[in-house]
Amino acid sequence: MILAGCNQDTSNLSTADSTQVTNDDSTSNDDSTSLVDSVEISSPSEDSSTSENSSTTEEQSQITVVNEESEEAQEVTIAQLLSKGNETDTTNLYRTTGKVVSIDNYEYGDLYLTDGENTIYVYGLCKSSSCITNDNGLEFKNTKDFSSMDIVVGDTITIECMYKYYTAYDGAEGVQELIGYVTSINATGDRSEGGSGDTGSGGSDYVGDEVYEGDYYTDVEELTGEALLDGLHDLQIKTQKTWVNYSSGLAEHLPHSDANSSGKIELFYNGQSGGSWNREHVWPKSLTNNTFVKTGGGCDIHHIRPTNSNNNSTRGNKRYGEVSYSTGTISRADGGVNLYNSSTFEPADSIKGDVARIIMYVYVHYSNAIGSNPGSEKYTGNLQITDVMAASGEQAAWNLLREWNASDPVSSIERQRNNYAFNIQGNRNPFIDHPTYADLIWG
Numbered sequence: 001m002i003l004a005g006c007n008q009d010t011s012n013l014s015t016a017d018s019t020q021v022t023n024d025d026s027t028s029n030d031d032s033t034s035l036v037d038s039v040e041i042s043s044p045s046e047d048s049s050t051s052e053n054s055s056t057t058e059e060q061s062q063i064t065v066v067n068e069e070s071e072e073a074q075e076v077t078i079a080q081l082l083s084k085g086n087e088t089d090t091t092n093l094y095r096t097t098g099k100v101v102s103i104d105n106y107e108y109g110d111l112y113l114t115d116g117e118n119t120i121y122v123y124g125l126c127k128s129s130s131c132i133t134n135d136n137g138l139e140f141k142n143t144k145d146f147s148s149m150d151i152v153v154g155d156t157i158t159i160e161c162m163y164k165y166y167t168a169y170d171g172a173e174g175v176q177e178l179i180g181y182v183t184s185i186n187a188t189g190d191r192s193e194g195g196s197g198d199t200g201s202g203g204s205d206y207v208g209d210e211v212y213e214g215d216y217y218t219d220v221e222e223l224t225g226e227a228l229l230d231g232l233h234d235l236q237i238k239t240q241k242t243w244v245n246y247s248s249g250l251a252e253h254l255p256h257s258d259a260n261s262s263g264k265i266e267l268f269y270n271g272q273s274g275g276s277w278n279r280e281h282v283w284p285k286s287l288t289n290n291t292f293v294k295t296g297g298g299c300d301i302h303h304i305r306p307t308n309s310n311n312n313s314t315r316g317n318k319r320y321g322e323v324s325y326s327t328g329t330i331s332r333a334d335g336g337v338n339l340y341n342s343s344t345f346e347p348a349d350s351i352k353g354d355v356a357r358i359i360m361y362v363y364v365h366y367s368n369a370i371g372s373n374p375g376s377e378k379y380t381g382n383l384q385i386t387d388v389m390a391a392s393g394e395q396a397a398w399n400l401l402r403e404w405n406a407s408d409p410v411s412s413i414e415r416q417r418n419n420y421a422f423n424i425q426g427n428r429n430p431f432i433d434h435p436t437y438a439d440l441i442w443g
Contacts, residue, residue: 066149066182069095073160078118086165086174090138097158100151102325104343106392109146112325119325121177121342125159132180138162140179147392149182153324154189157182175342203399205439208409212433224440232364232430233371240427244301246294250279254306257420258413266413268305269315271333280307282358284317287388291381297366301421302429303358318345320355321390344390353408356401357431359388360438398442405438
């Protein structure tokens with residue numbers, strides 16, 4: 001029996017890739033899902049705080065029906081679902097209502113749902129053509145087009161779902177999550193420009209100083225927009241003459257490129273001075289569509305940063321974005337805090353610009369879709385900015401990067417790294433030398 005009809009390919013029931021790190025940011029997955037006996041859950045009382053039945057006529061008029069509600073679904077509260085604990089239940093279909101407090105993935109629909117007191121993670125909400133079937137136990141199918149439903153932070157939604165307790169790997173803290181589809185949307189979130197429904201909608205223009213005075217950019221200094229984007233790509237391809245060895249080369253160079261004023265290596269996320277470290281791919285290898293692993297962009301001094309191994313593992317392959325509902329933090333030596341949840345990592349304010357300028361550099365250098373001879377250069381590949389940035393679309397992703405670029409101006413250690421990498425590799429990061437290039441291209 002089809003509960004919400006479609007004919008899509010089946011996808012796994014697990015959350016986004018989990019990460020175990022040894023000496024780099026390589027990932028390993030555990031997508032196993034177990035079936036257990038269902039737990040009987042009573043329906044909420046008529047005056048449940050999660051019910052929308054008491055909404056005013058004006059509020060009701062904003063509700064959009066996405067899928068017809070199934071007679072098979074049991075009406076429950078978020079608290080009742082959380083009471084299931086670590087039991088995975090893909091046999092029963094549940095219906096619950098809550099307010100969206102964070103959206104981590106605008107393609108699949110990974111978000112946090114709350115009733116005001118209890119919050120639960122929702123993985124992979126789908127658009128109306130996606131479905132849950134129960135021919136052989138409930139099975140989720142996803143079209144990767146959640147953004148078409150126009151759900152934003154602040155909306156109240158009703159979903160029909162399965163319950164799953166996901167454990168990333170042995171010893172890790174489990175995540176209680178829902179997997180399902182939307183039946184209705186009460187659109188009360190902020191959809192104005194710059195509001196919660198338009199992440200990174202406007203960006204910001206860079207107003208800091210630009211101190212580079214060399215002639216590296218002579219060929220592109222009169223360009224803007226796509227012409228500048230293509231020109232910078234060609235410049236990177238032409239000028240990088242050396243790729244260092246991933247193991248021995250990076251081990252030799254990063255202690256110098258990332259040395260702080262005390263001469264000790266400065267670790268990226270926590271800002272710690274000295275200590276053991278490993279190699280952090282700021283653009284994770286698993287989010288590059290096989291563009292690089294440990295060659296090309298995967299061993300580029302401009303790209304790789306030294307990090308504490310635990311911080312590297314915590315970030316894993318989470319996409320960068322704004323985290324409005326955090327499940328953990330990494331504190332920095334300068335007093336800043338990195339925020340993260342199961343799928344999104346927000347760097348501390350003092351390194352947001354560093355992250356933005358590295359991500360923009362990697363895209364410009366290694367994307368095979370730009371330049372005068374797209375698709376033909378060595379080490380380039382299918383880089384998609386929305387694969388590494390948690391935003392509602394490409395322009396929103398670029399605007400968020402511009403916002404971070406503007407909010408955290410270029411630091412002395414960035415200039416030091418740029419100059420050091422230039423001396424070794426032959427190329428420069430244009431967004432460190434000229435951060436206003438971000439606005440000229442994507443503004």
